[in-house]
Amino acid sequence: MTFSLSRLEHPIVQAPMGGGPSTPALAAAVSEAGGLGFLAAGYLSPDAVREDLTALHALTGRPFGVNLFAPPGEPADPGAVQRYAATLCDEGELGEPRWDDDRYAEKLALLAQERVPVVSVTFGCPAPEAVADLHAAGAAVWVTVTTAAEALEAARAGADALVVQGVEAGGHRGSFDDAAPGQIGLLALLALVGEAVELPLVAAGGIATGAGVAAVLAAGASAAQLGTAFMLAEEAATVPAHREALRSDSATALTRAFTGRTARGLVNRFLSEHDADAPSAYPEVAHLTGPLRAQARERGDADGLNLWAGQAHTLAREAPAAEIVHRLAAEAREALADAARRL
Amino acid sequence: MTFSLSRLEHPIVQAPMGGGPSTPALAAAVSEAGGLGFLAAGYLSPDAVREDLTALHALTGRPFGVNLFAPPGEPADPGAVQRYAATLCDEGELGEPRWDDDRYAEKLALLAQERVPVVSVTFGCPAPEAVADLHAAGAAVWVTVTTAAEALEAARAGADALVVQGVEAGGHRGSFDDAAPGQIGLLALLALVGEAVELPLVAAGGIATGAGVAAVLAAGASAAQLGTAFMLAEEAATVPAHREALRSDSATALTRAFTGRTARGLVNRFLSEHDADAPSAYPEVAHLTGPLRAQARERGDADGLNLWAGQAHTLAREAPAAEIVHRLAAEAREALADAARRL
Numbered sequence: 001m002t003f004s005l006s007r008l009e010h011p012i013v014q015a016p017m018g019g020g021p022s023t024p025a026l027a028a029a030v031s032e033a034g035g036l037g038f039l040a041a042g043y044l045s046p047d048a049v050r051e052d053l054t055a056l057h058a059l060t061g062r063p064f065g066v067n068l069f070a071p072p073g074e075p076a077d078p079g080a081v082q083r084y085a086a087t088l089c090d091e092g093e094l095g096e097p098r099w100d101d102d103r104y105a106e107k108l109a110l111l112a113q114e115r116v117p118v119v120s121v122t123f124g125c126p127a128p129e130a131v132a133d134l135h136a137a138g139a140a141v142w143v144t145v146t147t148a149a150e151a152l153e154a155a156r157a158g159a160d161a162l163v164v165q166g167v168e169a170g171g172h173r174g175s176f177d178d179a180a181p182g183q184i185g186l187l188a189l190l191a192l193v194g195e196a197v198e199l200p201l202v203a204a205g206g207i208a209t210g211a212g213v214a215a216v217l218a219a220g221a222s223a224a225q226l227g228t229a230f231m232l233a234e235e236a237a238t239v240p241a242h243r244e245a246l247r248s249d250s251a252t253a254l255t256r257a258f259t260g261r262t263a264r265g266l267v268n269r270f271l272s273e274h275d276a277d278a279p280s281a282y283p284e285v286a287h288l289t290g291p292l293r294a295q296a297r298e299r300g301d302a303d304g305l306n307l308w309a310g311q312a313h314t315l316a317r318e319a320p321a322a323e324i325v326h327r328l329a330a331e332a333r334e335a336l337a338d339a340a341r342r343l
Numbered sequence: 344m345t346f347s348l349s350r351l352e353h354p355i356v357q358a359p360m361g362g363g364p365s366t367p368a369l370a371a372a373v374s375e376a377g378g379l380g381f382l383a384a385g386y387l388s389p390d391a392v393r394e395d396l397t398a399l400h401a402l403t404g405r406p407f408g409v410n411l412f413a414p415p416g417e418p419a420d421p422g423a424v425q426r427y428a429a430t431l432c433d434e435g436e437l438g439e440p441r442w443d444d445d446r447y448a449e450k451l452a453l454l455a456q457e458r459v460p461v462v463s464v465t466f467g468c469p470a471p472e473a474v475a476d477l478h479a480a481g482a483a484v485w486v487t488v489t490t491a492a493e494a495l496e497a498a499r500a501g502a503d504a505l506v507v508q509g510v511e512a513g514g515h516r517g518s519f520d521d522a523a524p525g526q527i528g529l530l531a532l533l534a535l536v537g538e539a540v541e542l543p544l545v546a547a548g549g550i551a552t553g554a555g556v557a558a559v560l561a562a563g564a565s566a567a568q569l570g571t572a573f574m575l576a577e578e579a580a581t582v583p584a585h586r587e588a589l590r591s592d593s594a595t596a597l598t599r600a601f602t603g604r605t606a607r608g609l610v611n612r613f614l615s616e617h618d619a620d621a622p623s624a625y626p627e628v629a630h631l632t633g634p635l636r637a638q639a640r641e642r643g644d645a646d647g648l649n650l651w652a653g654q655a656h657t658l659a660r661e662a663p664a665a666e667i668v669h670r671l672a673a674e675a676r677e678a679l680a681d682a683a684r685r686l
Contacts, residue, residue, distance in 0.1 A: 011685060167510065168528035185511035185528035187558055188549030188655040195658060206531030215530055215562035217682035219554050312531040315538060333686055339560035340679050342354065343672075 003063050003117040003140040005161060005200050005222040009034030010329040012213060013202055014321070015227030016040035016067030016120065017171065017236075017308070024052050026235040028059030029321035034329070036118065036223070042069040046106045053114055063117040065142070068108065070124030071101035073177075076260065076281030084260075085288055087277045091270075091304070095291045097284040112137035120144065120163055122174040123261075131158040144174030144204075146182025146189070148196040161200040163225060164193050168206025170228045170252070170310035172263040178280045181262045183254070190219045208315035210331020217332070218339070226328070228310040233321040241302040246313050258293065258306035260285025266313070269303035270296075346406050346460040346483040348504060348543050348565040352377030353672040355556060356545055357664070358570030359383035359410030359463065360514065360579075360651070367395050369578040371402035372664035377672070379461070379566070385412040389449045396457055406460040408485070411451065413467030414444035416520075419603065419624030427603075428631055430620045434613075434647070438634045440627040455480035463487065463506055465517040466604075474501040487517030487547075489525025489532070491539040504543040506568055507536050511549025513571045513595070513653035515606040521623045524605045526597070533562045551658035553674020560675070561682070569671070571653040576664040584645040589656050601636065601649035603628025609656070612646035613639075 005011070014030040016022050018040035027037030039056060041049045049066070056064060081097045088094060108126075111119050112133055119134050120142035126134075131141050135158070143154035144163040151162055153176070165174045166186025175181035184192070186205040193201060203216035204225040213224040231238045231246055238246075250266045257274040258265070261282035265271060270292075278285065296304030317324065348354070355378035359365055362385075370380030382399060384392045392409070399407060424440045431437060451469075454462050455476055462477050463485035469477075474484050478501070486497035487506040494505055496519070508517045509529025518524035527535070529548040536544060546559035547568040556567040574581045574589055581589075593609045600617040601608070604625035608614060613635075621628065639647030660667065 006685075166528050166530070168531045184654050185509050185549050186530050187509070187528075187555055188511045188551070188653065190558075191549075191552050191555055191655050191658055194554070206528050206534075208531065209534050211537070211562050212530055212534055214682065214686070215533075215558040217685055218561040218678050219558035220678065220681075222685065310531065311527050312534050315534055329686075335561050335563065336679060336683050336686060338563075339557065340683065342349075342560055342565065343557070343676055343679060 002138060002160065005202070008036055008223060010325055011217060011223035012325050012328055013223050013225040014038050014230050015204060015225045017227050017231065018042035021231050021236045021238040023235060023237045024055035024059060026230060026233055026321055027064050028056055029235050030230070030325055031060050031062040031064045033322035033325035035325045036063060036065060038065040038067055038120070040067050041107050042067065042102060046103055046110050049107060049110060065118030065120055066111055066116045067120045067122055068104065068111070069102045070121050070126060071104045072123065072282055075099035076279065076284050080279040081281050081284045081288065084277055084279055084281070084285060087274065088289070091292050092295060093291055095287045095289070097288040099284055102283070108133065111139065115139070118142060122172070124176045125150070125153050125157050128157045142202065145193065146173055146175045147184065148192040150176050150182065151193040151197045155197040155199055159199060161202055161222070162193065162197065163202045163204055164189055164221070166205030168311040169204055170264050170313065171308040172259070172261055175262070178261050178282060186216070187219055190216065190221060194220045206311040208312035210328045211335040213328050213332040214335035214339070218336070228313045229316050230321060230324060232316045232318045233324055234319070235321050239297050241297070241300045241305060242307055245302045245307045246309055246316055249314050252309050252311055252313065256280060256285065258289055259283070263306070263308060264310065266307040266309045268305070268307055345481060345503065348545070351379055351566060353668055354560060354566035355668050355671055356566050356568040357381050357573050358547060358568045359408070360570050360574065361385035364574050364579045364581040366578060366580045367398035367402060369573060369576055369664055370407050371399055372578045373573070373668055374403050374405040374407050376665035376668035378668045379406060379408060381408040381410055381463070383410050384450050385410065385445060389446055389453050392450060392453060408461035408463055409454055409459045410463045410465060411447065411454070412445045413464050413469060414447045415442070415466065415625055418442035419622065419627050423622040424624050424627045424631065427620055427622055427628060430617065431632070434635050435638060436634050438630045438632070440631040442627055445626070451476065454482065458482070461485060465515070467519045468493070468496050468500050471500045485545065488536065489516055489518045490527065491535040493519050493525065494536040494540045498540045498542055502542060504545055504565070505536065505540065506545045506547055507532055507564070509548030511654040512547055513607050513656065514651040515602070515604055518605070521604050521625060529559070530562055533559065533564055537563045549654040551655035553671045554678040556671050556675040557678035557682070561679070571656045572659050573664060573667060575659045575661045576667055577662070578664050582640050584640070584643045584648060585650055588645045588650045589652055589659055592657050595652050595654055595656065599623055599628065601629070601632055602626070606649070606651060607653065609650035609652045611648070611650055
């Protein structure tokens with residue numbers, strides 16, 4: 001039977017966090033605690049995804065999800081990428097700014113073959129044929145949307161649920177077109193998407209507390225998806241410099257400086273110095289800055305890293321993931337009861 | 344006895360909408376329906392405010408609020424204003440870009456003398472002495488905040504409640520400093536402000552439905568403040584061109600093009616053409632563009648007007664204000680009950 005959100009013990013989804021923080025241990029802990037854990041397949045080779053799945057299966061028999069990056073559109077203007085590369089020459093050795101599709105088709109086939117319960121897609125709408133293949137393999141298909149128009153497109157492609165991503169969210173905007181990324185606050189977006197489509201909604205973006213979980217349920221969502229709230233979890237592989245930065249009260253900003261795709265991170269030196277020059281050119285710019293970011297990570301240099309973080313990052317807590325899930329669920333119940341008394 | 348939010352029959356506040364839409368009839372209708380209506384004193388002379396108060400008192404004996412603009416900081420760089428004026432020369436005859444404080448002190452004294460139940464302040468934090476004067480006159484003092492730091496400052500000044508304005512909101516950002524306006528989504532901001540201060544919170548920004556009202560109550564707010572949702576009310580004085588634009592699905596954007604202060608409006612020709620050139624220079628730019636906007640309003644030219652609108656504007660409904668209040672309250676109760684069942 002295809003996974004349904006109503007089967008979750010707690011309406012809490014752990015957001016897939018590509019590029020490091022997501023681990024099989026984190027996803028397993030969240031699913032075991034009664035939420036829904038997620039693996040992030042973006043950036044990884046199909047073999048690495050298969051290894052993560054094996055590790056996850058050893059830890060839990062409960063449902064979980066895997067997130068895929070939809071393939072980007074046409075390659076970016078090489079001149080724009082070259083001009084950006086020229087502004088980065090003092091930063092260190094750059095990578096080759098190549099275009100690729102993150103081996104999307106291979107990973108889709110792998111997830112179908114492995115009968116993954118939930119496949120969520122980000123950065124675009126999967127083709128109706130891809131959705132049908134996943135359905136045939138028993139998967140529920142979720143699509144990340146940032147506008148009501150994207151929600152309509154995803155519904156037409158056959159999505160089973162939508163991840164509604166508010167502008168508050170840390171990391172990449174899931175927008176179908178980075179040239180015009182949806183930048184709507186979560187509550188307004190839930191209302192707009194709920195008016196446009198009938199699908200179950202998973203609310204994402206800046207949710208950090210049980211009261212926030214309660215709020216999106218009241219707004220009509222079937223579950224809340226939290227990323228930053230799990231970045232300090234013991235099971236997350238968030239690097240130490242990133243962990244420390246999350247505890248600061250630095251502001252966040254949207255930027256294309258790190259990857260050529262709009263994403264929200266803590267304001268640091270690299271973001272401040274390069275934001276204005278960065279073109280919309282994903283994945284070319286991600287490959288270009290890859291070595292710089294890897295070196296900064298190794299040096300523990302928070303000023304050279306992409307410090308993805310949602311707008312409520314100061315409320316993230318260091319704890320085992322199961323404790324985070326249980327605390328959020330208990331707080332959410334309390335918040336709804338309080339609100340009902342006030343109304 | 345000072346007004347308390349817990350006295351409201353429905354936790355629904357009508358946002359003050361300066362520059363036109365707010366009327367005594369709208370405020371009275373909302374208060375009579377069990378919400379809290381608001382007059383907008385910004386831009387008006389003290390005499391005009393007094394007339395609005397007289398008109399309101401003739402319509403309702405229930406509590407209401409009046410919103411004041413805190414005085415701006417130092418006059419802007421005249422060169423920056425002149426350069427912007429030069430880019431507007433094809434638009435028509437410009438106004439004198441003068442600095443003024445909107446006769447803040449006179450209006451404060453008037454509101455104290457008239458024993459207005461709730462005085463809300465936007466664009467800055469009132470001095471502790473001003474708060475004390477209003478308290479002595481029996482008024483509750485609310486301060487609009489867009490960051491946790493502003494919330495702390497308002498609490499220290501003696502505010503009785505905070506209007507927590509998410510980035511979704513239509514019209515001006517209430518930020519204390521327009522050079523760095525808070526741009527945090529409402530749900531995240533409620534969590535951050537709730538962690539920083541103990542005051543009752545009035546949530547504002549992109550709330551358009553009863554489910555949205557329920558959501559902010561679940562998130563910890565004592566009431567929801569809605570502006571755009573009342574702009575199509577029969578009692579609002581929203582001009583026809585603005586009403587028609589609100590019904591379109593145009594996107595909104597933040598801009599300083601119209602007033603020199605960051606505000607959210609529907610994207611139209613004037614915004615698109617002048618946004619990039621506009622300096623942070625309020626109220627100078629507001630006076631500069633005043634005649635242009637007045638003429639556009641007279642011509643019914645939606646492309647020359649500041650079309651303030653929140654991010655959920657397509658959900659605003661044409662109806663008497665009392666009907667809007669009652670519908671929101673009924674939907675909110677239903678939404679909370681549904682959410683409790685789902686949890």
